[in-house]
């Protein structure tokens with residue numbers, strides 16, 4: 001049986017991930033691996049899964065902004081003219097919208113990041129107990145859900161405030 | 170091609186049992202990677218069902234009435250052996266523990282569990298699951314044994330209070346069905362990740378007052394493809410059919426390793 005298994009794993013090769021494992025059994029698991037698309041699955045696994053990929057997206061978005069930001073501020077080396085020219089880009093409608101998105105990403109990533117760090121430390125994930133049908137998982141509780149919705153709502157409020165200031169409403 | 174099941178309302182009106190017999194379309198993913206690595210097809214079957222019909226019942230009906238070559242693995246039919254996990258309408262579930270009725274869908278699509286290599290049709294290989302489970306040393310680790318005789322010739326048991334039992338008994342419910350690993354977004358891309366099943370079992374023994382093997386177990390999971398790869402998306406816990414809540418075990422274990430004293434784990 002094991003050989004059929006192994007063959008199946010190698011032949012299927014559906015997953016897009018590279019095979020960086022030394023263990024044969026784990027390498028065989030590459031077949032049918034869901035890949036990047038399988039990370040998302042919106043709707044199938046609740047708000048916790050949405051928070052998971054929003055956290056990743058905002059993390060990468062902030063990293064991109066951070067690099068751009070260093071490039072932007074380095075324009076000071078070209079003197080006041082260079083600095084003013086660059087700042088002018090952010091004074092356009094597109095620039096305002098972009099900055100509003102950065103504000104939103106920043107607020108969500110920070111607030112949700114605090115929730116994730118607490119969760120990673122075992123805080124607010126419930127207590128182990130004898131399981132009873134219908135087996136509602138205690139770690140997927142209202143505390144963490146409230147944390148996620150708070151992060152989303154605060155991000156939305158911050159974005160709206162930012163847009164109001166930038167567009168001078 | 171949709172095949173009509175014998176025993177459906179029209180063919181056997183007189184043999185009808187009381188209650189409303191309805192029909193769903195069961196879409197079964199078909200593939201045989203050992204012979205053809207690329208083709209994954211679906212076969213549709215119209216299957217009658219009752220309120221109590223499980224997805225496994227429906228698959229077995231198809232095997233009995235239309236196509237006995239459908240590849241499926243099952244044994245206990247009562248959510249105990251962990252053999253019959255599959256993607257049912259896109260979510261990992263036990264086929265024997267999922268009633269057609271609760272899916273509220275006129276089409277039920279069954280596919281092999283994600284993140285596991287397909288053997289054929291709905292059967293996947295569990296080598297990696299079992300290998301990772303073994304790696305966390307899933308047994309009480311100590312020098313003496315319960316069978317050691319005491320000086321007065323009595324067998325001795327490891328004493329444990331009900332409170333100490335509560336610390337880990339939930340995680341001991343695991344039936345190694347692999348649903349958690351199929352739902353896990355890290356498992357979707359990282360072939361070296363230990364996975365929620367094994368990590369929850371690491372906690373099951375770390376949290377057991379009788380165990381003395383904490384150090385070697387923690388060393389094993391303290392790896393970039395070990396416990397630190399978990400992002401607490403929680404999907405494992407949402408699909409676990411036995412209330413193990415692997416995400417809780419993993420966070421408590423990580424809290425313990427980080428010195429938070431996470432959850433109810435004593436140092």
Ligand code: HEM
Nearest residue numbers: 055056058059060062063066109110113114116117399400
């Ligand atoms: C106070 C502010 C911040 C907090 C509390 C925070 C917290 C976190 C946490 C807890 C994670 C891990 C999430 C997980 O395990 O899934 C994370 C990931 C990440 N963060 Fe932050 N972060 C902050 C600011 C930033 C900034 C300013 C940047 C960019 C320059 C950034 C970029 C990232 C990236 C790229 C990831 C990886 C995403 C992933 O792999 O899922 N973060 N952050």
Ligand code: SF4
Nearest residue numbers: 343344346347349409
């Ligand atoms: S933790 Fe739950 S979902 Fe995962 S293998 Fe064990 S019983 Fe199955």
Ligand code: FES
Nearest residue numbers: 245246251253265
């Ligand atoms: S047949 Fe045993 S768990 Fe479903």
